[in-house]
Amino acid sequence: MKAIIYTSVGGSDVLELTELPVPEPGPGEVRVRVTISGVNATDWKCRQFGHVRGELLYPVVVPHHDGSGVIDAVGVGVDPARAGQRVWLWDAAWRRPGGTAAEYVVVPQRQAVPLPPDVSYEIGASVGLPAVAAHACLLAGRDAPDRLGPGALAGRRVLVVGGTGTLGHAAIQLAVWSGAEVVATASRPDQERRVRAAGAQHVVDYRAATAAADVRAVAAAGVDLIVQVAASAYAETDLEVLATGGTVAVYATEGRGQVTLPTAVLMGRNVRYQFVLGTTLPPAAKDVAVGDVAAAVGAGALDVGDASGLPLLRFPLERTRDAHDAVQAGSAGKVLVDVATF
Numbered sequence: 001m002k003a004i005i006y007t008s009v010g011g012s013d014v015l016e017l018t019e020l021p022v023p024e025p026g027p028g029e030v031r032v033r034v035t036i037s038g039v040n041a042t043d044w045k046c047r048q049f050g051h052v053r054g055e056l057l058y059p060v061v062v063p064h065h066d067g068s069g070v071i072d073a074v075g076v077g078v079d080p081a082r083a084g085q086r087v088w089l090w091d092a093a094w095r096r097p098g099g100t101a102a103e104y105v106v107v108p109q110r111q112a113v114p115l116p117p118d119v120s121y122e123i124g125a126s127v128g129l130p131a132v133a134a135h136a137c138l139l140a141g142r143d144a145p146d147r148l149g150p151g152a153l154a155g156r157r158v159l160v161v162g163g164t165g166t167l168g169h170a171a172i173q174l175a176v177w178s179g180a181e182v183v184a185t186a187s188r189p190d191q192e193r194r195v196r197a198a199g200a201q202h203v204v205d206y207r208a209a210t211a212a213a214d215v216r217a218v219a220a221a222g223v224d225l226i227v228q229v230a231a232s233a234y235a236e237t238d239l240e241v242l243a244t245g246g247t248v249a250v251y252a253t254e255g256r257g258q259v260t261l262p263t264a265v266l267m268g269r270n271v272r273y274q275f276v277l278g279t280t281l282p283p284a285a286k287d288v289a290v291g292d293v294a295a296a297v298g299a300g301a302l303d304v305g306d307a308s309g310l311p312l313l314r315f316p317l318e319r320t321r322d323a324h325d326a327v328q329a330g331s332a333g334k335v336l337v338d339v340a341t342f
Contacts, residue, residue, distance in 0.1 A: 009054060089105070
């Protein structure tokens with residue numbers, strides 16, 4: 001099979017297109033013929049900085065956690081009827097050497113989630129890490145429900161900072177699906193169009209001097225939850241717009257950013273910070289997230305493409321280097337790698 005590999009850490013030039021043996025599924029596993037591979041920031045960061053202390057966990061790594069395709073073989077203990085099933089994949093390369101940047105990938109069967117027949121492979125390859133992490137952010141607040149779904153966040157105000165990114169986009173869609181009132185940030189007209197297309201009811205420019213007043217204009221008592229991409233850059237504004245007892249859920253590191261917080265203010269207002277990394281969520285939490293994301297996908301609540309505010313940027317497998325560079329450069333939209341055609 002054709003596959004993208006890397007054998008050392010470094011820039012995108014360490015990625016190579018090569019031929020590997022087609023893997024065989026073991027007990028409890030399925031083999032998926034990959035249609036589309038989804039690229040996330042985690043993928044280029046693992047490639048550039050290594051998996052542990054600057055080193056790789058395996059001598060040969062096939063990257064990418066997310067993807068979509070069709071199960072073509074099953075291992076012992078897996079229902080044979082799953083062969084031929086359309087699926088979306090999550091965490092394919094987490095603590096495993098083989099990700100979705102290949103024509104075939106083997107994963108534990110729970111990591112291959114049925115994809116409804118009316119849902120595109122593009123959507124399937126775009127959920128995974130972004131939607132699972134967004135789910136964790138949305139359930140980080142005080143007295144949060146156990147699950148997301150219609151009505152679960154009714155009466156709550158959620159501010160999504162960075163709503164044009166893949167995780168922010170998923171957070172907007174999942175929050176709206178669950179009944180929240182969503183405020184999203186945008187600093188340009190094209191960004192405002194995109195977050196509104198995702199479902200945000202209100203839009204503010206978080207870089208403006210009036211940002212806090214603009215949020216308070218639509219949420220006088222403050223927002224209950226902030227889904228935050230830049231905690232160190234916006235810490236002061238976050239505290240100005242956060243309601244008493246509110247939560248800031250942080251899902252990005254800003255490189256080596258450091259967050260400085262006024263302890264007395266946080267204590268006095270019973271504010272909490274929750275830092276989120278989708279890959280390291282406890283298994284039970286991840287199962288809940290995947291279940292809720294699957295329900296949202298089935299309900300049509302998670303979508304991608306221009307009409308939904310998340311443009312698609314596509315590359316063939318042999319241009320995976322360019323795909324990584326696009327994500328690392330902060331390209332607008334979702335980056336996908338086309339692997340096979342069904």
